[in-house]
Amino acid sequence: MIKQEATSQAGTTQSVPVHDEYVRTIFGILQGERTADLLLRNLNVLDVHSETVFQGSILVHGQRIIALDPDESIVQAREVFDGQGLYAIPGLIDAHLHFDAQLAHPAAFGEAIVPSGTTTIFAETLDFASAAGDEAIEAAHALFKDYQELPYRIYAFAPGKKTSVEVTEAMLKMDPVIGLGELAHLSYMTGNDDDFRRSALGRANGGWVNSHWGVTALSDMLLNYMPAIGAHNNHDVWNEDDIEKSVRYGMRTQIKFGVGSPEVIRTMLRALVKRRWPAENFQLCADNISVDRVLKRGHIDWVISLAVEMGMNPIQAIKMGTLYAARSFGMDDEFGSLAPGRFADIVLTDSLSRINPRYVFKGGELVAQDRKLLKAVDLDYSGMVKEPRPGLADLAPEQLDLTPIEVSDDGTRAKVLLFDVYGRGHLKFAQEVWVPFRDGRVVPEVDGVALNRISVVQRYAEGERHVVNGLFKGVSIDRGAVSTFWPAPFAYFVVVGTDSAEMRANLQRLDASVGGCLVTEDRRTKAQLALDIYGVMADMELSELVTATREIDAALEKLGNRNEGEPVVNKLLTLFISLDRFGFMV
Numbered sequence: 001m002i003k004q005e006a007t008s009q010a011g012t013t014q015s016v017p018v019h020d021e022y023v024r025t026i027f028g029i030l031q032g033e034r035t036a037d038l039l040l041r042n043l044n045v046l047d048v049h050s051e052t053v054f055q056g057s058i059l060v061h062g063q064r065i066i067a068l069d070p071d072e073s074i075v076q077a078r079e080v081f082d083g084q085g086l087y088a089i090p091g092l093i094d095a096h097l098h099f100d101a102q103l104a105h106p107a108a109f110g111e112a113i114v115p116s117g118t119t120t121i122f123a124e125t126l127d128f129a130s131a132a133g134d135e136a137i138e139a140a141h142a143l144f145k146d147y148q149e150l151p152y153r154i155y156a157f158a159p160g161k162k163t164s165v166e167v168t169e170a171m172l173k174m175d176p177v178i179g180l181g182e183l184a185h186l187s188y189m190t191g192n193d194d195d196f197r198r199s200a201l202g203r204a205n206g207g208w209v210n211s212h213w214g215v216t217a218l219s220d221m222l223l224n225y226m227p228a229i230g231a232h233n234n235h236d237v238w239n240e241d242d243i244e245k246s247v248r249y250g251m252r253t254q255i256k257f258g259v260g261s262p263e264v265i266r267t268m269l270r271a272l273v274k275r276r277w278p279a280e281n282f283q284l285c286a287d288n289i290s291v292d293r294v295l296k297r298g299h300i301d302w303v304i305s306l307a308v309e310m311g312m313n314p315i316q317a318i319k320m321g322t323l324y325a326a327r328s329f330g331m332d333d334e335f336g337s338l339a340p341g342r343f344a345d346i347v348l349t350d351s352l353s354r355i356n357p358r359y360v361f362k363g364g365e366l367v368a369q370d371r372k373l374l375k376a377v378d379l380d381y382s383g384m385v386k387e388p389r390p391g392l393a394d395l396a397p398e399q400l401d402l403t404p405i406e407v408s409d410d411g412t413r414a415k416v417l418l419f420d421v422y423g424r425g426h427l428k429f430a431q432e433v434w435v436p437f438r439d440g441r442v443v444p445e446v447d448g449v450a451l452n453r454i455s456v457v458q459r460y461a462e463g464e465r466h467v468v469n470g471l472f473k474g475v476s477i478d479r480g481a482v483s484t485f486w487p488a489p490f491a492y493f494v495v496v497g498t499d500s501a502e503m504r505a506n507l508q509r510l511d512a513s514v515g516g517c518l519v520t521e522d523r524r525t526k527a528q529l530a531l532d533i534y535g536v537m538a539d540m541e542l543s544e545l546v547t548a549t550r551e552i553d554a555a556l557e558k559l560g561n562r563n564e565g566e567p568v569v570n571k572l573l574t575l576f577i578s579l580d581r582f583g584f585m586v
Contacts, residue, residue: 026066032074036061038364039077043088048323048337051315060344063363090337091119091345092300093325096235096254096285100128104291107377108542112291114151115368116299117357119345124181126159130488131534136167142384151367157181162489165197172205179207185214208232215242240271247281252328257303258289262565269310279316283325290570292546301355314352385532385539391460392511397500400455402442402469414442421474421571429578452496459491466586478560480521481506486576487535490585517569519555527555
């Protein structure tokens with residue numbers, strides 16, 4: 001099952017002499033005859049198995065824990081680390097993350113998450129593979145090249161949607177891919193042959209099959225389909241009823257807290273506390289999250305602390321982000337606890353109820369301290385940078401005009417589409433609403449509240465260009481425009497503004513790039529983020545990326561927007577998930 005580090009350190013693919021030397025080395029260390037790599041002493045160690053804390057030490061060799069409380073009168077170690085009485089907990093695990101959709105390339109992303117205590121991620125690749133198109137297989141090899149040099153462990157999934165079956169099949173054979181990514185939960189309602197084929201490949205490969213379960217869209221009868229074919233987990237829960245159903249159907253249920261309404265994670269944690277469901281049913285995941293959000297508030301460490309704040313037992317909260325996540329993928333003999341034989345992925349924190357990662361070890365190597373990565377990861381992703389391929393030269397301003405779907409009999413109201421940036425899950429993402437209609441023009445306001453306009457624009461058109469216009473909740477600017485582009489599964493722009501000519505000028509300027517986000521005023525660029533790696537990732541260091549996203553927010557604030565939570569660029573990019581899901585792209 002585990003094709004990566006296990007085969008090089010503890011797997012069965014190596015020769016017997018290699019294993020012979022390993023077992024003799026461990027025996028010799030424990031006898032005081034050989035030297036271990038690291039001794040961490042003066043710790044309060046959390047034993048997630050017995051749910052107790054004990055004062056002791058941890059001995060590490062070959063990236064793995066080889067002893068708890070070794071006899072320090074005989075043990076030899078090349079390095080001794082004083083834990084200062086801090087709590088030692090297992091490295092934190094993100095059980096479901098679209099790491100290819102966070103705008104940061106793998107090295108920059110690690111610089112954000114590892115100082116928060118995250119040492120392992122289970123990662124989707126579908127947007128990256130979809131964006132790469134005909135180059136998907138080559139691009140995936142480039143993305144995963146030297147992945148073992150990253151300061152975190154990555155276990156990836158081949159695309160369960162958005163790409164061809166051939167791409168899925170090829171990626172299932174790659175390292176560090178361990179299974180099939182989230183399946184389309186809408187197209188199989190009609191018996192999509194490609195979905196059936198991908199599911200069969202996932203089952204035949206013997207790996208895990210992720211599930212975007214479809215609880216927000218499907219009947220109870222069809223919800224049986226995913227678990228019935230062996231889908232492993234489910235992160236498509238939004239409230240108490242969803243969670244209860246997911247657990248009842250036997251799904252490993254992942255509680256997510258990424259981009260979206262900040263109340264969603266609190267709603268789900270309240271349900272766990274209220275219903276007293278066994279924590280072993282649950283794992284923690286981000287799904288989608290911005291690096292800026294991680295830097296400001298944290299990653300898995302933050303949601304564990306929030307769970308405790310809302311009434312959950314601290315050790316149970318930690319186990320959802322460690323042991324239970326590892327166990328759900330059958331990897332709890334590799335990580336997820338601090339026990340002999342496991343990787344020495346260790347977080348030292350001064351509290352169990354409010355996780356504060358003072359020191360982070362991956363495989364016994366100190367990789368982060370006081371929320372800073374200690375050593376830059378020297379990996380070059382510039383070979384994946386693409387050249388722009390514009391497609392909007394013939395776009396006319398009037399194509400972005402907001403026209404009524406219907407006008408009332410008395411001519412005073414018009415029906416238009418209203419999109420909501422937080423309208424995912426059980427909320428309505430897009431709905432038809434009545435707004436004022438005066439002098440033959442739509443007045444962009446709902447219930448007396450002025451809203452911006454939004455246009456969803458196909459980048460490459462053969463014949464008539466597909467454009468959807470409506471009103472938008474999520475960005476509110478008095479002037480200018482902001483646009484973003486996403487190529488997966490279809491190449492589309494979204495632009496928000498108040499004037500069709502300004503919106504069109506903004507789009508054509510962004511169209512000169514591979515992808516990204518652009519703010520303009522009076523047709524002049526005010527801020528821009530370039531996503532030059534297939535239109536989904538920035539070829540930037542973390543600091544550069546964060547600066548660019550914050551400059552976009554600052555520019556929009558000068559235009560009247562008041563943003564809270566995630567950066568605007570990340571909020572806008574989440575729109576493409578729902579635009580695809582609900583059929584607004586072709």
